Amino acid sequence: MIVGFENIGLAYEDGAEVLRSVNFSLDEGQFRFLTGPSGSGKTSLLKLIYLAHRPTRGRLTLFNNNVTEAARDDLPAMRRRIGVVFQEFRLLGHLTAYENVALPMRIAGVGQNQYREDVRELLNWVGLGDRMDASPQTLSGGEKQRVALARALVSKPDLILADEPTGNVDPAMGEKIMRLFIELNRLGSTVIIATHDLNLVKALGKPVMRLENGDLVDSTTPDPAAWRASG
Amino acid sequence: MTQTEFADQTTPQTLRADAAPLGRAPNPPAAINSARKGRAWWSGQTPILPAAGATGAPMTIVIAIISALAALSLAAFVLIASASAKWTSDLAASMTVQIKGASQEEIAANTTAAVNVLETTAGVTEISVKSSSQAAKLLEPWLGANADSYLSVPALIEMRAAPSARENLAALRTRLSAIGDGVVLDDHGGWNTSLIRASRTGQLLAFTIFLLITGAACTIAAFAARAGLAANADVVSLLHLVGATDEFIANEVQRRFVLVGLKGAGLGLALALVMLFLASLSARSYGAGAYFLPVLDFDMSLIAPMAMMPVAISIATAMSARFTVLRTLRLKI
Incomplete structure (x- = not known):
């Protein structure tokens, strides 16, 4: 099992309960869109999966490890198997676009000679071949998003999480990004994408998990006709 | 194709299932390899943590x-x-024999006897005698001229000795005191x-x-x-x-x-x-004053x-x- 949620609840320090009792599981090679209104807990659910938080209650399983009871020292190895495209990009301002993409490889202790061409290829692929030495401060929102995407994918993660990955790009590019995720999923990665873009979700016809007020209310493969009818 | 679009819609080679293992190619472009300000000298890479003031x-x-x-x-x-x-080491190498007496003659006789003892003592390397009149000369600023005519100013024998001489210090002290009560050996031990x-x-x-x-x-x-x-x-x-x-x-x-x-x-x-x-x-620059x-x-x-x-x-x-x-x-x- 790649991801397993059993009665997972999450409350922040101020007492606000953002997830109530969430249950689902994903095996290798599965794909899920995560939708729901703002404040429904999508980002919090992703944060639990990429180990930014631990659940307040319930049992969280990642790569067949019980995260709820895992030692702190066990977390980095699990995090290295996850590629995350953060909603706010989270690029390091003092590094170039190239260095930001290379970051997971440096952290994993991979030698520069081993990842240099991969990083370059990814940046070329996302259309930033001539911006490799650019500082994130000089990049547009869309360019930052593409750097963040390249960084999330460079280590060929087993699990890909993306939080509104098309939020800052035009529809055409958004669709291209989604098609890349689908292709990576076809190659074996498990993918979870949180998005508001229902048109994209409908167009791609992939299974959807829907959160409302911290509860998982629906987990189905959408019927495009039904989605169209519900707006 | 503009830079705001993907260069290629197909999956990057890097991410394909049949991709070669990491580490295909050397020869990075000069732009990437160029030394930039702030890069760590040991790896040619920018430090991952910014300086942010704390280490600036x-x-x-x-x-x-x-x-x-x-x-x-x-x-x-x-x-x-x-x-x-x-x-x-200066103090350890030097010793002083003080010869006191009731008269100049007694002091002179005891000085000669003490010199004889020192000359026959193994390890004594240098002897310098300050007679009663020479010692009085040293005291002239305080006692005035010819103090030795009305005072029995003690004579002094400065000697330098090898470390071995210190091992038999008790025997030397005994031989010197045998000359007279006023013959006293000062080995500077207290100072040392x-x-x-x-x-x-x-x-x-x-x-x-x-x-x-x-x-x-x-x-x-x-x-x-x-x-x-x-x-x-x-x-x-x-x-x-x-x-x-x-x-x-x-x-x-x-x-x-x-x-x-x-x-x-x-x-x-x-x-x-x-x-x-x-x-x-x-x-x-203080010269002798800084001795x-x-x-x-x-x-x-x-x-x-x-x-x-x-x-x-x-x-x-x-x-x-x-x-x-x-x-x-x-x-x-």
Whole structure:
């Protein structure tokens, strides 16, 4: 099992309960869109999966490890198997676009000679071949998003999480990004994408998990006709 | 195709299932390989943690000042040690025989007898007699001329002896006192013991100051490391989420502090050396008046410990920063 949620609840320090009792599981090679209104807990659910938080209650399983009871020292190895495209990009301002993409490889202790061409290829692929030495401060929102995407994918993660990955790009590019995720999923990665873009979700016809007020209310493969009818 | 579009819609070769293992190609473009300001000299890569003030110029200056003080305390330690060694070896090699008597004749006769004893004593290398009249001459500023005509001013015999002569000091003392009650051997033992004790106290004090200053440097490094972590909280959080271990982050911080420590301590050492050189010049300019002042020689006994100081300070500050980072990060998820 790649991801397993059993009665997972999450409350922040101020007492606000953002997830109530969430249950689902994903095996290798599965794909899920995560939708729901703002404040429904999508980002919090992703944060639990990429180990930014631990659940307040319930049992969280990642790569067949019980995260709820895992030692702190066990977390980095699990995090290295996850590629995350953060909603706010989270690029390091003092590094170039190239260095930001290379970051997971440096952290994993991979030698520069081993990842240099991969990083370059990814940046070329996302259309930033001539911006490799650019500082994130000089990049547009869309360019930052593409750097963040390249960084999330460079280590060929087993699990890909993306939080509104098309939020800052035009529809055409958004669709291209989604098609890349689908292709990576076809190659074996498990993918979870949180998005508001229902048109994209409908167009791609992939299974959807829907959160409302911290509860998982629906987990189905959408019927495009039904989605169209519900707006 | 514009730069706002993907260059290729197909899956990048890097991510394909049949992709070759990582590490296909060398020869990076010059733009990537070019040395850029801020890149770490040991790897050609930009440090992952930004300087963010904590390890910037102010920290370098603080370390430089602290290191200058540490270097001066080390120099004091070496100076006291060398001066003490010089003084005590001078005292250990010399002894004085004092010959008192009721009359000039008795003093003169006992002086001759004492000289005979010393000349036949093994290990005595040099004898210098100050007769009663010569001793009176030395006292002239206080007693006036010809004091020996109305006072029995004692005669003095200054002697230098090899260390072996000290082993039979009791026998020599007995032979001299056999000449007369007024013949007394002074081996300067009391002075010697006092000097050794005083110099050891001085050395202990100087070394304690050195340790305290190093401790201050470690404390400052700990504060700076904590401030650096707080200033870079977002970066540290991201590094964790991308899979960095606490040790990885601590290594990054430690590397920065080693560099800042070496730079600051090197500056401090240079400053201290300039100050010591000027002080040494000043002491030498006193000439004969400075005979009793210890003179700083810029030899290996001084240079070696001082050259080690920047290394010691940078290691101490880096380790302090490392432990602070590890302790602070342990409190996170």
